[in-house]
Amino acid sequence: MSTSPVLVIRHGAVAYDRPVLRDVNLTVTSGEVVAVLGANGSGKSTMIRAALGLVPLAEGEVELFGTPLRRFRERRRIGYVPQRLGAGGGVPATVGEVVGSGRLARRGFPGRRTAEDRQAVAGALAAVGLTDRANDPVASLSGGQQQRTLIARALAGQPDLLVLDEPTAGVDAASQEAFADALRDFVARGGTVLLVAHELGPLQPVITRAVVVHDGVIAHDGPVPHPSGHHAEPGHDHVHPHAPQDPPSIWGRE
């Protein structure tokens, strides 16, 4: 397996009203599973959004698969899993339809749907354990199942790089395990993963490297930091008193 850089951020800076990221340098090479950790508001989500071109860089540059972001056209090589589905959702959609839209980058515009597309969608649904829900409306799924739908959508495009924004936030344990399995399969087939997380949970064994973002700069880049203090105690239940008891659905508040 080659170790060519899949994603490079050089001296990246992002500012909205105030600076959010300052002089960020990150290189992700082929086959790595990199977790971006940090507190809420540290800039970790902004970092990956900037890497994908969803947020403009004020300074610095991004390269994807060796090509500057501006000139990068092989979008099919990237599978993006947002925190939640976009604003659309006024009309019901089945799990199969949402996952099917993950094939469009491969299909070309306006290409026809082939047997290969159908197989890829079926494979992606199987990878996250949602095969039997393909014809159900996404709104009828639990938060964790909806998150798995978004992961299946990214997998359906058979990307080389998977970028996930808080894929396990507010997701039940069963879905987290299913997700860790899907990631393991993806990496075993030569994929590269960049994910943003608040806490790793069952994902921890899959992660090869951790990047900690603090206050807009990278504070740590290396092995996964071990929890300290009472966080390290076996059976520690990571509870956020400020978090809502029932996290809002990723399809929006209902």
Add this chain to the structure above:
Amino acid sequence: MNVSLFEIMSYPFMQRALLGALITGLIAPSLGIYLVQRKMSLIGDGIGHIALTGVGVGLLTGSNPVVTAIIVSALGAVAVELIRERGRTSGDMALAILFYGGIAGGVFLVGLAPGKGSANLTSYLFGSLVTTTPADLVAMAVLGACVLAVTVGLRPWLFAVCQDEEYAKVSGLPVRALNLLLAVMTAVTVTVAMRTVGLLLVSALMVVPVAAAQLVSRGFAGTMALAMLGGVVSAGTGMTLSGGFNLQPGATIVLVAIALFVLVALAGTVLRRRRRAEPAQVAACEPPECVLDS
């Protein structure tokens, strides 16, 4: 009434009116579903307001009002799309100014046009199906085919863009081109429906059949098919009723569509109640999540 209805429907002008209504009933929901998906159900109404300025331009300059309405409403729809794309909070206000400017401009220009009274204005605001000429019908059919080619033919792409625009962007889909295409098709649909239900009721035919369909459907493709069916049934029934009882066609069509929505909603409620009365089945339909993991 049956005999007289049959007689009335045998007149060529009524047949043209019916055909025009059916075309509108088919295409309006096929476009409207994307607006509903984006939670922008009222945009069609606004584009209708802007189209009136186009009608005014046409009447004033002696050109075909349908052509000028398409051009002006397409420009308006593109402006709306650019405002939406920026996502500014001031966008709401910008839309209001655009829409009311559109209707005021239309009324103003129609008033300036020589020999075009308020009767003419009413025919654009509330439709004038029975005056549909064969040439009008051909124009409606051609424009309708264009709209269907986009809304049905490009459904997977438009679905992806309207469902999750950021994801579509990362996937490399031509997001901007698709959005502008959808904006222009909204303008074309509004102009086709102008003749049928009028500019003030255009949005109803885009949105109400979709609202009814999604009460019973599970997916997007199913909602679209049902909404188009609902649109055709509403237009056909409304037009026939209006012919039989001498009613205003546009308003009748929209009221039939709303009646259809109410009927579907009531039927859905009854079905859900009945399902709730069978507790064993309810328990079986939601398996515990852990069983799903392979």
